[in-house]
Amino acid sequence: TPAALAARLDEAPDSGRPALTAAERPARLPLSPAQQRLWLLERMGEGGATYTIPVALRLTGTLDRAALRGALHDLVARHESLRTLFPEDADGPYQRVLTAAETDVPFHEAPVGERPAADPAHAFDLTREIPIRAALHTLSDHRSVLVLTLHHIAADGWSMGPLSRDLSVAYA
Template sequence: MSWSSGQSHREIPMPAFRHHPLEFRTGRSATGPLTWGQLAIWDVIRWLPGNGSSLNSAVRRDVPPGTSLDRLLGALRTLVERHDSLHTRYHETPDGPRQEVVGEGEVDVRIREIGAEPVDRAAGRVAESVRALPFDTGVDLPLRPVVLTRSSAPVAVLLVVSHLAVDGWSLAVVGADLAALLRAEPLPPPSEQPLARARYETTDLARSRERKALAYWREEIEALPARMLGPAGPTDGPETELLWSRMESAALACAVRSLSLRTGAEAGTVVLAATAALLAVRTGEREAGLRTLVSTRFRPEDRRLVGAFNQSAIFRIGPREETLAEFVRRARNITLRAFRHTEYDPRKLEPMIAGIAGRRGVAAGRYCFFNDIRFAVSRRIGPPDPAAAAG
């Protein structure tokens, strides 16, 4: 297991690029409020050091042999014009953050000649350097395409995207669309765009779901051990270090798969349950609470929506006198109930939590987050990870 700091960024040399302005035109110029999912990421990006550049995402697609640069640029143009979130800017206003869909403009395509360097190595190195650059989301479009060439012929394309424009699921949608365009395959009609989703969130149905979600969170937060609500250390300030861990283990992957098959629980639920149980034991509490990120794509219109769509679910569980399989099955049922209560305005949730914590004599502070990134790891930029493959 290795520990990293969200504030320490190692200096990454920037490769030399040629630049090509890619013009696009959609005729769809509009402004509107952020969706609940966009608002959640907007606030996180402003809370993180470095303007949230650590959340920038990247996807790679290899270019079929014989594809010309002009054809590749045409595929990129179609992709940009297809998904509004790829040509949207985000602004703070007196009425709160707003999104501006840009109807026409240019995307800067970076072109990098890699010579004899292996594509995997070049793609990983270039993607890391471009991802490290923060987006000025009020000025920049949230997309940086990079074309890798060998002897001037394109061999791979990288898309570096702000988390305000995509989550893990929609990044895969974008990657799949790009691959189809490069193969000259037809695409289905584009899905709902973020501004349409924002309009849905003003409807009676959406507000009803929000009320149920907030009521569920209130019930869970009131029952959560106070230690799971309060700060773990000194008051947050500019000097606060953000830490996360990463563990890679083929043995753990095999054990998780085995438990998943025995219990019928999804593999991510097995890891979530085990993490919560370990946290409860290590803190001496009867149970633990974790926030886990959920892609709230419950409506057919949202299944292929490209945009920031993740919101938090509250997962509360503790060990009992039961078998491991019984514990995992109980966790599966809790997880499903938690997932059903994840559609809400995050700026209503956080003050509610702070109020509950205050009444319990606790200053609401840090929380434990659980983010299942297996979906993203399976589409990583560089060579495949043996441990991930074993899972």
């Protein structure tokens, strides 16, 4: 039973595994195999909007735009994958993690009845753009939709829950 198993866990000998600790990063961060695949597809012109993840968040009530922008900045400050560029040099592609101070989430908005200038289907330039952008669609004085578009090189379906939750907490 679960209760019997829990009691036995206290009796288990130490597994001998070392504790996880932060390691010093190399000067040049390589791409993971999954990142290499996505990077290559983008470089070949095969990616486009195929590997973007749009997330629409319905916002109700009086919107504090400054707080929303601050929450987006907090989100990228907390999640370095959202502030990573993927440039290339003579040795190939690598990860360049920007500091939070170097990062600003592209944020486009339009008044009621107009479309934002940002196109969620627009491809990212992973060598120069962070893999997240935001578009605010204002529907009325008290109703808006925030569309976050993320590149799959930095996020996946499992990431959306924690990212949405972190954004909500930062905004609150």
